[in-house]
Amino acid sequence: MRRYLINLSYIGTGFRGIQRQTPSVDIDDPTTIQGQIEMGLKLLKPSYMSSCAVSSRTDAGVHALHTTLHVDLTRPNNEPYDPKTITIQLNKKFSKSFLPIRILSTYLVPNTFHCRREALSRTYMYRLCVIKYNGLIRNTLDKLIPIEEHNRAYFICCNDFDIDKAKDACKLFEGLHDFRTFMGRGSKQQNKITRKVVEKLDIIDEGHRFYTNFSWPNCINQNESDYKFYNIYCKGNAFVYNQVRRTVAALIAAAQGKVSTRDIKFMLEVPSHHSWDPRIKTVPAHGLYLCEVSYSETDRGTFHEGSV
Template identity: 50%
Template sequence: MCSHRYFLYFAYIGKSFRGSQRQINRNLSKIDDPLSIQGRLEMGLKLLNPTNEPIVIMSSRTDAGVNAFGSTCHVDLIRNNEIGFDPPTITLCLNKYFEREDVPIRILKTYNVPETFHCRYNALSRTYLYRLMIAPANAENLNIHYRYIPIEEWRRCLFFCTDTFDIEKMREGAKLFEGYHDFRTFMGKNKQPGYKLTRREVEYITIKKIERPGYSSYSWPPFTKTEDYLFLDVYMKSKGFLYRQVRRTVAALIALARSKIEVRDIKLMLEVPSRYSWYPQIKILPAYGLYLCEVEYGKDDLDTFRTELPLST
């Protein structure tokens, strides 16, 4: 029987999951894993009744609690009649399953792709976003009014109050991370055995000041001075990232902007790559403010997606 490879774009809210990667041993693939993104995708694909056990290959690994606007994966499926599944049918089946089970995953698009395509190895880059919402702490008569956060933003961004935040200093520090460096200092504790290569090339870090989120006017009580709030989107792009590299990098930039560390301290952490170079004044950021925005592919791959392969063998 002939297998067909399918490529899926999808989004998710990570709060309900222990991570994107399947947590149960691959040798036990027939056992469902509802607490990972990969596991839930495989559970949904079984509803199509393929003759093989669906094994989803993820393009990117995200930690527990991390979200995604546009992640990708691929999977090989076999049918008895050797005719592939219609891609929109896969999208519809999975989204119905996620809706019925109240699972915060949504398939955005499904494509037929050649069997030579690999969602992880063909990826050119990955772009992440960390969202910040900052309230003033030096206003007259400081009270809870200045600490208000819209309920829509609760555990969707990092919210804090401060009387010291220098965005230009933050941007200055961000430039130091761009280019090819050894980011061992900015890697979380490696749980995998053996030596880990920690050199990566960061294409850019962009810090964008944005207007307040476009929620209903009722999200902001009349007593709240929204113009005093600072909303920042921090984007990082690279071919690949180390474990917790994005969260630790943004944490260092926030510490710099709040004058808890200096530019020379970031230079030292990059020039002396070691977990012992990490400054204890830097607080690691929570996962819920982090979003995988895009997994980028080359023009040849995109042309294949747009063309879509015929279903018949």
């Protein structure tokens, strides 16, 4: 048996998240990222295959620019698989099936390595676009979203958006805090430890768009200058359920003047579901990207490279 670390990216639209929903690897699950990868690994015809272990769980609709998982495989002749072969074969399957999953690289790693426990940090990015009203009514928002950005960023209409207030609020989240207030009520682990360290929370003005040519809607009199993009980066070792999305929601509410830094400070200092400010609405999943899962240089020194 050999263990393989797989680096991958994906667009989460249309999937039920990364984690397989079926009870065992023997039952195919085409609705999740893990399920699709396990189905692809079966095409290698291993004599033994474990269930994939994912380094970070992402909800339905969340994307990943880089994340990892590991899997134990045994080849019929007991020789290790060439990591490059795993990368090529999985990408061939996803390409033929028109699936938005891309294997970036595969490594042969020690059997003691665990992609989740060994991860030093995880960095998330939330893509936000603020559109000026220009006299338009709210129900025109769908017409204002370029089709190539559909389900790739969160668009809001707002003329009074003070990004400096959001940046000031970022400082409140950094460091060690109890984030129970920011844990979604849908969490199945209500007794989970909620004290986490946010290493960095930062907002980059005019975040780069994924597309250079915008299909500006002809029926709406709107200019590119009316669109302001922001990338919100959140880095930490671990997060509670929905922590990043609810953190971003609080930053947006601060920029819109719905809540103050004092309100946010209260939610952090009095950790409870009851402390959540109802004026803040959790942002949707489709603007969230897992950017990076990082490991120590010591761990990296034990990886046998197989990137294409």
